[in-house]
Amino acid sequence: MTAKLLMTALLAGSFFMAQAQQKAKPEDTEVWEPVPEVVKPGEVSIEAPADAVFLFNGKSLDQWVSTNDRSKPAGWTVSDGVMTVNKQAGNIETKKAFTDYQLHIEWRIPENINLEGQSRGNSGLFLASTGKGDDGYELQLLDSYNNKTYVNGMAGSIYKQFVPLANPARKPGEWQSYDVFWKAPVFAEDGSVKSPARVTVLFNGVLVQNNVELLGPTQYIGKPSYKKHGPAPIKLQAHGDKSVPISFRNIWIREL
Template sequence: MAAQAQQKAKPEDTEVWEPVPKVVQPGQVHLQAPSDAFMLFDGKNLDQWVSTKDRTQPAGWTVANGVMTVNKPAGNIETKKTFTDYQLHIEWRIPENINLEGQSRGNSGIFLASTGKGDDGYELQVLDSYQNKTYVNGMAGSIYKQFVPLANPAKKPGEWQSYDIFWKAPVFEADGTMKSPARVTVLFNGVLVQNNVELLGPTQYIGTPTYKAHGASPIKLQAHGDKSEPISFRNIWIRELK
């Protein structure tokens, strides 16, 4: 019966539109990596990244002027290294000339643990949420289709924005059963938008999340298949938490 229900489900079934998080004017957040951080992208190259489609192949995004930019035909990219618990800092920018609406307005995502070749994993949404109406569990700062952000501190397109993420990976017993679920805290432009939330499972565009056992995983950046101009990233560093 559960499988039949999933087959009949539609994407709209899991969209939440109200209440809309309050708008907060953020400050400037550009954090220099601390001494024990590992640089995932320092503006020079994509040596720490590979293609999600084929991990034996290099990441196919572009690097120029200290910035990496999505190359949609190349698809998603993910880290060479795998991680469990960590602190992650990442900065991103929506193109200034974007002119679409809703989920087509600068859509990307940070998969906090990538569990497959496509859009599998636990997604923190990247989107233009500056005066852009969409379902609130799909706006920037949301854990996509699971948790609405506590506030909306989004900046205008063309301005750099930041996420500071504190990720606690799920833990599974030897037989694959759940021991403890994933948890995450997120600061968006310095504003708390996810406060140690307990994830329901990996992201599902349609249907209900369900955990499947996995171990240490890469972090994935999404090349979303919409018509908007490509999103850019910079200053990505991580601290593994033991």
């Protein structure tokens, strides 16, 4: 093949790949069935162990920065021991980067929420933030109490990848908890994956992700794939929906 023909073929391939990406739609990767069984959770009470580090102790956001500009402080509100999303300030993430860890976080959907589907208290816990915006590995935060949506986008899902094993969501207005055990991906020098990311998640004390092997960072459109990265911050999402912002408290971590 001559150099001219080779260049023509490469350009044509790039064109068709771009066309395919343009045609991809969010709903292409939505899964609606089977719907996880509803499980009424028991009371969950867990205190931070002695070696845990508080990422939010109810007093300040000094462990967090703006995702869009890490030189700026996190712009969410803190009142009465609770941190609440400020959509205008955008996503926030931890100052420190992590690899493997155990994480505890409590969150609350507003009691007066009145929308449906993905607009119902949407946020996200990114277990490793790999860039600005919504880049990273997302554990979904959403009101999943009597709220129909695609099941790989409900609370407890690894967004667009893994459906939760059960639905133990509490009513809006009640505090919920995630206990996360995160194993970061490991990459070779050439960028290939030596070992993929793995995660186990307890949602209100109920196992919803059991040592699942992630396919790569989560994607809103298209299929996930890995790109080499190192230790990464933990990120909380200020989702652009119309619902009332959700709140957080009692966030601590143990590096493993």
